Amino acid sequence: MLFSLQLIESFYLGIVPRCYWKMGNFRVFIKSVRFTYRTKRRFIVFVTIFALTAAFVAFFVNTLDGYQTSNYLDQRGVFLLQSQDYNVTAGQGQALLNSIRNLNLDFELDDLQLYRYFDVDASLRIYSINISNPWLHPWVNPEVVLAGSYPNNEFEAMIPQGDMQVRATPNNIFVSSTVAVGSQFFFSNGSLTQFNNTDDVLKVSVSGTFDATNFGGAKRDSLWIFVDDTVFDKLVTLYAKNATTEVYTYAASVTVKTSGFIIPDANDYDNVAILKQQIETQILPNSAQYGVWEETAQTSSATVKKENRNRDVTSFGFAILGGILLVTLFSYLLSRFRQREIAILKAMGYAKSSIRLTLIAEILTTAMTGFITGMIAANGILLYLSLRDLNIVRRSAFLRLEAIGASFAIIVLVTLPGMVLATFRALRVSPMEAFRDRA
Amino acid sequence: MSVEVLLEAKDLVKTYRRGRNEVVHALQNVSLKIHPAEMILLYGPSGSGKSTLLNLLSGLDKPTSGEIIFQGKHDITKMDESELTIFRRNEVGFVFQSWELIDHLNAVENVEVPLYPDDIDSGELRTRALQLIRRMDLIDREYHFPKELSGGEQQRVAVARALIKEPKIVFADEPTGNLDQETGDLIMRMLKTICRMGTAMVIATHNEDLRRYADRVIRLTDGRIH
Ligand SMILES: Nc1ncnc2c1ncn2[C@@H]1O[C@H](COP(=O)(O)OP(=O)(O)O)[C@@H](O)[C@H]1O
Numbered sequence: 001m002l003f004s005l006q007l008i009e010s011f012y013l014g015i016v017p018r019c020y021w022k023m024g025n026f027r028v029f030i031k032s033v034r035f036t037y038r039t040k041r042r043f044i045v046f047v048t049i050f051a052l053t054a055a056f057v058a059f060f061v062n063t064l065d066g067y068q069t070s071n072y073l074d075q076r077g078v079f080l081l082q083s084q085d086y087n088v089t090a091g092q093g094q095a096l097l098n099s100i101r102n103l104n105l106d107f108e109l110d111d112l113q114l115y116r117y118f119d120v121d122a123s124l125r126i127y128s129i130n131i132s133n134p135w136l137h138p139w140v141n142p143e144v145v146l147a148g149s150y151p152n153n154e155f156e157a158m159i160p161q162g163d164m165q166v167r168a169t170p171n172n173i174f175v176s177s178t179v180a181v182g183s184q185f186f187f188s189n190g191s192l193t194q195f196n197n198t199d200d201v202l203k204v205s206v207s208g209t210f211d212a213t214n215f216g217g218a219k220r221d222s223l224w225i226f227v228d229d230t231v232f233d234k235l236v237t238l239y240a241k242n243a244t245t246e247v248y249t250y251a252a253s254v255t256v257k258t259s260g261f262i263i264p265d266a267n268d269y270d271n272v273a274i275l276k277q278q279i280e281t282q283i284l285p286n287s288a289q290y291g292v293w294e295e296t297a298q299t300s301s302a303t304v305k306k307e308n309r310n311r312d313v314t315s316f317g318f319a320i321l322g323g324i325l326l327v328t329l330f331s332y333l334l335s336r337f338r339q340r341e342i343a344i345l346k347a348m349g350y351a352k353s354s355i356r357l358t359l360i361a362e363i364l365t366t367a368m369t370g371f372i373t374g375m376i377a378a379n380g381i382l383l384y385l386s387l388r389d390l391n392i393v394r395r396s397a398f399l400r401l402e403a404i405g406a407s408f409a410i411i412v413l414v415t416l417p418g419m420v421l422a423t424f425r426a427l428r429v430s431p432m433e434a435f436r437d438r439a
Numbered sequence: 440m441s442v443e444v445l446l447e448a449k450d451l452v453k454t455y456r457r458g459r460n461e462v463v464h465a466l467q468n469v470s471l472k473i474h475p476a477e478m479i480l481l482y483g484p485s486g487s488g489k490s491t492l493l494n495l496l497s498g499l500d501k502p503t504s505g506e507i508i509f510q511g512k513h514d515i516t517k518m519d520e521s522e523l524t525i526f527r528r529n530e531v532g533f534v535f536q537s538w539e540l541i542d543h544l545n546a547v548e549n550v551e552v553p554l555y556p557d558d559i560d561s562g563e564l565r566t567r568a569l570q571l572i573r574r575m576d577l578i579d580r581e582y583h584f585p586k587e588l589s590g591g592e593q594q595r596v597a598v599a600r601a602l603i604k605e606p607k608i609v610f611a612d613e614p615t616g617n618l619d620q621e622t623g624d625l626i627m628r629m630l631k632t633i634c635r636m637g638t639a640m641v642i643a644t645h646n647e648d649l650r651r652y653a654d655r656v657i658r659l660t661d662g663r664i665h
């Protein structure tokens with residue numbers, strides 16, 4: 001609001017300089033802002049128009065890119081994964097991560113993770129995940145987790161249920177019979193928060209036979225439980241495993257930090273190719289130990305480039321079109337609605353600068369209220385969708401900063417010429433119109 | 440009555456063009472003098488040119504020919520738009536037939552509006568507006584919106600608005616035209632009182648009853664004074 005005020009002030013400074021800096025005109029502005037809220041019907045109509053535009057732009061920038069390029073754009077980053085399960089010790093895994101970290105790259109790595117597991121017994125395997133970064137592992141991706149069931153904190157675990165996984169708190173780990181007929185798992189001391197004390201007895205027991213055919217469509221012969229890294233470390237000690245020699249590294253995942261207005265772009269994709277090459281030249285000699293690396297992204301660099309261009313052109317087109325519509329409609333209607341009022345003000349001897357100020361105040365108030373309303377509305381839609389269907393809105397139920405910024409920029413862009421047009425039309429109103437007899 | 444002249448019109452002619460070749464002679468060689476604190480009734484039937492004359496005298500419109508001299512010095516027909524704006528701002532008040540209050544402003548605010556752009560303290564402005572409103576016998580109506588007020592009350596707010604700048608002259612175009620007789624008389628009595636306190640009034644009307652309030656009646660027929 002303040003920012004745009006300054007922008008507009010300096011915009012008008014070029015046209016009507018000094019006369020604005022009178023105390024009286026300041027009062028005209030402030031009063032006009034307040035009175036704008038009183039013109040109820042007009043205000044609501046215009047705020048709605050602005051809000052719809054703002055929400056549309058924000059929602060468009062925020063979400064629609066996800067529809068256009070499957071998988072790859074959704075992730076907002078790019079994976080590299082080992083192509084096969086390859087068992088190494090934790091020490092070997094760390095060495096691998098360090099060598100990746102030490103690569104001389106022009107771009108930043110967003111995240112580097114090691115996945116570990118250990119088998120409690122033949123029927124139960126515990127995996128480490130980072131619950132604050134769910135996108136880094138396909139099995140714990142919220143896509144396969146029942147809506148709303150993703151762990152909230154590190155003391156909650158995930159267990160399979162049907163072909164999905166569900167959140168489990170230490171008190172309610174209960175696997176439905178479709179997954180494990182007659183099987184029940186429980187932490188006998190009731191709360192994982194007590195992991196701090198390794199003297200506490202913590203048991204994960206399995207009884208009956210685990211039938212994993214329903215989970216992910218793959219035949220697995222043990223039940224997998226996913227717990228946060230910190231809990232995992234405690235479980236390791238609890239089950240008397242040796243963290244460096246006995247815990248197996250499962251896979252390492254590398255995410256490239258993406259850049260640009262709408263992320264990621266083809267350039268990021270190319271960065272992954274570079275990274276892969278680097279990893280291969282340095283690590284390939286040890287591939288017997290670490291396995292072969294491959295990308296999980298399915299979209300080619302060329303496709304991404306093309307889709308990005310199409311998307312940019314479309315969104316730009318939409319924004320411009322909507323903006324033009326809005327400018328025309330708003331300025332036309334406003335100067336018409338206020339025609340009588342402007343005639344009265346003119347008859348009373350209001351200077352052009354004062355009349356212009358009343359209009360600027362009304363347009364600004366409307367545009368900014370519309371913008372804020374639109375952002376709240378767009379976020380509401382996002383929130384609703386994210387609760388209803390995780391596949392549409394990924395990672396966050398909140399608008400990205402780029403989306404809000406784009407929306408704001410377009411509202412300001414639309415508002416500036418609208419103001420010029422509205423004031424131009426209004427200043428041509430003859431004060432004699434106030435005299436015209438009305439039935 | 441003072442001999443000095445506040446506003447003098449000399450040979451005012453106003454012709455309108457209607458369509459391609461029809462010409463309307465709205466005013467033909469109208470000359471008149473308005474003195475300070477004088478109440479003038481511009482009386483004539485509909486279409487006789489009353490509104491046209493008010494528009495010219497108040498600087499809202501320009502005559503086809505003729506002069507309008509303010510306080511013996513300034514010819515307002517020769518002023519440019521910004522000079523006219525200043526003239527209206529400082530010297531002139533308006534009262535309209537249909538009041539023309541701003542709907543979403545309450546009574547005090549409507550009265551204050553003309554002075555918003557001036558460098559006057561907001562508290563002082565509010566005090567002045569409230570005093571004026573109360574002088575119009577609008578007690579307990581100060582914060583009502585126009586649609587909550589009767590026609591007569593709205594017109595009294597409009598009169599207060601015309602007076603807030605303490606103008607030298609007030610133009611009123613059919614100020615009682617939308618009011619019943621009783622309310623119309625009330626408004627006229629108020630205008631008369633204000634006039635007595637030093638503000639010249641030019642009131643256009645086609646209502647003969649109002650003639651008794653005037654110091655002077657100027658009859659207008661077909662754009663001419665007799
Ligand atoms: N803008 C205009 N264009 C053309 N003719 C006009 C215009 N304004 C007034 N007239 C004509 O001028 C004459 C005087 O009109 P007006 O001053 O409104 O009269 P009154 O106020 O006494 O009813 C009328 O014939 C009217 O039709």
Ligand SMILES: [Mg+2]
Binds near residue numbers: 489490491612
């Ligand atoms: Mg008239």
